[in-house]
Amino acid sequence: MGRLTGGDPSLLRRINSAVVLDALRTAECATLTEITRLTGLSRPTVEGVVEGLIEAGLVVETAAEEGAARRQGRPARRFRFRAEAGHLLGLEIGPHRVAALLADLDGRYLGTAARDVAETAPADERLERLRATVADLLRRAGVARSSLRAVGVGTPGIVEEDGTVRLGTALPGWTGLQLGERLRRSFKCPVLVENDANAAAVAEHWKGAATASDDMVFVLAGLSPGAGSLIGGRLHRGFGGAAGEIGALHLLGREATPEALLSTTDEPLHPLDEQAVAEVFALARRGDERARAAVDRFIRRLVHDVAALVLALDPELVVIGGWAAGLDGVLEPLRRELARYCLRPPRVALSLLGEAVVPTGALRLALDHVEEQLFAVEGTVTARR
Amino acid sequence: MGRLTGGDPSLLRRINSAVVLDALRTAECATLTEITRLTGLSRPTVEGVVEGLIEAGLVVETAAEEGAARRQGRPARRFRFRAEAGHLLGLEIGPHRVAALLADLDGRYLGTAARDVAETAPADERLERLRATVADLLRRAGVARSSLRAVGVGTPGIVEEDGTVRLGTALPGWTGLQLGERLRRSFKCPVLVENDANAAAVAEHWKGAATASDDMVFVLAGLSPGAGSLIGGRLHRGFGGAAGEIGALHLLGREATPEALLSTTDEPLHPLDEQAVAEVFALARRGDERARAAVDRFIRRLVHDVAALVLALDPELVVIGGWAAGLDGVLEPLRRELARYCLRPPRVALSLLGEAVVPTGALRLALDHVEEQLFAVEGTVTARR
Numbered sequence: 001m002g003r004l005t006g007g008d009p010s011l012l013r014r015i016n017s018a019v020v021l022d023a024l025r026t027a028e029c030a031t032l033t034e035i036t037r038l039t040g041l042s043r044p045t046v047e048g049v050v051e052g053l054i055e056a057g058l059v060v061e062t063a064a065e066e067g068a069a070r071r072q073g074r075p076a077r078r079f080r081f082r083a084e085a086g087h088l089l090g091l092e093i094g095p096h097r098v099a100a101l102l103a104d105l106d107g108r109y110l111g112t113a114a115r116d117v118a119e120t121a122p123a124d125e126r127l128e129r130l131r132a133t134v135a136d137l138l139r140r141a142g143v144a145r146s147s148l149r150a151v152g153v154g155t156p157g158i159v160e161e162d163g164t165v166r167l168g169t170a171l172p173g174w175t176g177l178q179l180g181e182r183l184r185r186s187f188k189c190p191v192l193v194e195n196d197a198n199a200a201a202v203a204e205h206w207k208g209a210a211t212a213s214d215d216m217v218f219v220l221a222g223l224s225p226g227a228g229s230l231i232g233g234r235l236h237r238g239f240g241g242a243a244g245e246i247g248a249l250h251l252l253g254r255e256a257t258p259e260a261l262l263s264t265t266d267e268p269l270h271p272l273d274e275q276a277v278a279e280v281f282a283l284a285r286r287g288d289e290r291a292r293a294a295v296d297r298f299i300r301r302l303v304h305d306v307a308a309l310v311l312a313l314d315p316e317l318v319v320i321g322g323w324a325a326g327l328d329g330v331l332e333p334l335r336r337e338l339a340r341y342c343l344r345p346p347r348v349a350l351s352l353l354g355e356a357v358v359p360t361g362a363l364r365l366a367l368d369h370v371e372e373q374l375f376a377v378e379g380t381v382t383a384r385r
Numbered sequence: 386m387g388r389l390t391g392g393d394p395s396l397l398r399r400i401n402s403a404v405v406l407d408a409l410r411t412a413e414c415a416t417l418t419e420i421t422r423l424t425g426l427s428r429p430t431v432e433g434v435v436e437g438l439i440e441a442g443l444v445v446e447t448a449a450e451e452g453a454a455r456r457q458g459r460p461a462r463r464f465r466f467r468a469e470a471g472h473l474l475g476l477e478i479g480p481h482r483v484a485a486l487l488a489d490l491d492g493r494y495l496g497t498a499a500r501d502v503a504e505t506a507p508a509d510e511r512l513e514r515l516r517a518t519v520a521d522l523l524r525r526a527g528v529a530r531s532s533l534r535a536v537g538v539g540t541p542g543i544v545e546e547d548g549t550v551r552l553g554t555a556l557p558g559w560t561g562l563q564l565g566e567r568l569r570r571s572f573k574c575p576v577l578v579e580n581d582a583n584a585a586a587v588a589e590h591w592k593g594a595a596t597a598s599d600d601m602v603f604v605l606a607g608l609s610p611g612a613g614s615l616i617g618g619r620l621h622r623g624f625g626g627a628a629g630e631i632g633a634l635h636l637l638g639r640e641a642t643p644e645a646l647l648s649t650t651d652e653p654l655h656p657l658d659e660q661a662v663a664e665v666f667a668l669a670r671r672g673d674e675r676a677r678a679a680v681d682r683f684i685r686r687l688v689h690d691v692a693a694l695v696l697a698l699d700p701e702l703v704v705i706g707g708w709a710a711g712l713d714g715v716l717e718p719l720r721r722e723l724a725r726y727c728l729r730p731p732r733v734a735l736s737l738l739g740e741a742v743v744p745t746g747a748l749r750l751a752l753d754h755v756e757e758q759l760f761a762v763e764g765t766v767t768a769r770r
Contacts, residue, residue, distance in 0.1 A: 238699020308693035314623020
């Protein structure tokens with residue numbers, strides 16, 4: 001049974017700091033009087049808290065020239081949140097490239113970098129590539145590595161809470177890789193590893209096609225589609241972190257793989273060969289019959305996989321991303337078939353973030369982590385067994 | 386932005402009442418001193434709250450003979466929660482029968498009743514059947530209709546929040562029926578209408594095969610399977626209440642319907658003809674080749690539908706119920722195929738509640754509603770935009 005007890009003083013201090021910090025961040029710049037009004041805290045409490053935040057480097061008194069011109073007497077001191085007090089990275093480790101996005105504590109972008117990597121590259125080479133990309137980005141932005149407060153990472157596969165890749169067939173040497181631990185050696189701050197489609201869902205909800213929807217599915221459409229979903233605005237990872245791994249659906253009933261479906265010969269395409277796929281789609285556009293039939297088969301399969309997801313989850317919105325989203329004729333058949341077979345068809349939209357979607361989501365996860373520490377204090381009073 | 390403000394006195398009274406009530410319910414019977422100790426509230430507060438609860442009829446002083454024998458002086462007064470102060474109903478309205486389960490405010494069963502109804506019966510006849518079943522049950526149990534505090538209802542279809550059936554093809558006249566409103570005419574208390582598979586998921590979690598799992602899927606296996614799921618212990622209804630309606634999956638790709646799959650002739654079975662289905666399964670057991678092939682096709686489809694659900698949601702546990710769960714050879718192929726195709730296969734178990742599963746879940750929903758009013762007070766302090 002839950003117990004009701006009095007507040008504990010350190011929790012109270014933490015709540016007050018979080019409240020003041022949040023008020024300052026929202027107001028951008030405020031006087032002690034304004035903070036007192038915004039927070040409902042007493043003047044002495046606000047003074048004490050602001051003093052502590054200045055010592056911690058999170059708040060600074062704005063210089064006189066930043067404020068309004070002097071009018072009469074001494075102007076009230078003004079304070080602001082130091083978004084530059086720390087930095088965040090959003091990383092993507094994909095089959096063809098690694099990418100990094102750098103931001104301050106307000107989530108404002110300070111720079112981005114990406115490098116190609118061979119799909120056959122072993123894990124060490126891929127991680128080395130990532131390290132070089134990050135080092136380059138930090139140097140160009142003039143940000144010290146020690147200033148990083150959190151790093152988010154999006155990568156294919158089923159990822160466990162500690163950042164170990166439980167299963168990841170898309171990248172060589174990925175299954176079993178202790179990715180979180182490996183990256184924490186390079187970064188002294190928390191490293192949050194997430195499935196790439198999950199990170200993408202978070203990204204579209206933050207600043208993409210799903211800002212208005214808390215119940216959405218992001219489909220990373222490719223030869224082996226993956227998906228991430230938000231339920232009530234929260235990432236649904238599943239019990240074992242494997243939710244949305246619909247790529248395995250085509251294995252059921254021993255149906256043909258997407259690589260076979262998309263092939264115009266008797267040989268299936270290579271699972272990661274985007275070039276070959278693009279050629280099939282280009283041929284289809286030019287009217288080639290066999291290519292057209294292959295594209296039709298591929299789209300029908302994608303529709304089936306997405307429909308299965310929609311029937312299970314009943315989202316408000318489905319966002320389609322990944323390279324297949326850039327191909328002609330994916331969106332319309334999807335809309336049509338979902339409207340036909342789903343009892344309550346969702347809206348269907350294309351990703352607005354394109355290639356940036358995974359690092360953007362990874363960055364948001366890093367930002368969430370820092371915000372939880374700095375700004376959020378949640379307490380629940382429950383009287384229930 | 387969330388604001389921190391002082392407690393409001395009526396909320397405080399409500400919290401104190403909930404805490405005392407919950408303590409009394411847990412302890413079964415307690416003195417004022419014991420309640421004071423259990424709740425951490427002051428003696429005068431406890432006295433005032435208990436007085437109010439007695440006036441509301443929710444608490445009673447236990448008679449002297451109920452307590453321990455007198456020892457010396459006047460024994461301390463003892464109080465208990467009056468579980469008999471109100472009653473709850475859990476109802477099922479299905480294609481072949483209506484059923485009702487009656488309980489007190491502790492969720493203890495007081496009686497049950499069920500009647501067959503023709504699958505072709507129009508909505509009015511079905512509801513009349515339900516009313517007669519309930520009236521009979523209340524009379525036999527000696528419970529006045531006015532004593533009902535909440536009624537839960539489980540029924541096939543997509544159900545909206547107000548209890549309107551948005552889509553329900555399993556029962557004649559069900560689509561568009563304002564079921565909640567119709568039932569609220571018979572009952573003066575809150576009526577909560579829920580999809581039957583959703584209610585079943587809640588039931589298995591409460592007292593069935595899923596008491597140890599907060600992330601589970603219940604599959605109502607039949608010719609057109611439905612499913613309900615709990616995520617983190619909470620019912621996942623989906624954005625439009627249509628989550629888990631996997632019965633439509635077979636329509637995709639114009640595949641054969643289950644009725645056609647299970648037929649041993651060129652004619653499909655009738656969608657609701659359980660008798661014909663049972664015969665096919667019986668024939669298969671006796672070694673009939675065509676029946677065996679039909680059963681194999683049916684099970685393969687069920688496995689596919691369940692796998693789609695599992696890939697989308699990644700539950701810890703799948704509970705199989707509905708009539709198909711009673712048929713030989715459903716569980717093993719399901720386990721085998723899920724282990725083969727799911728990246729993280731869930732445990733698979735049979736329903737423990739059988740025919741009682743939907744009314745049991747409906748009762749739990751009614752109990753949740755009442756407990757929320759009586760026992761639960763949740764307050765959240767958040768400093769976050």
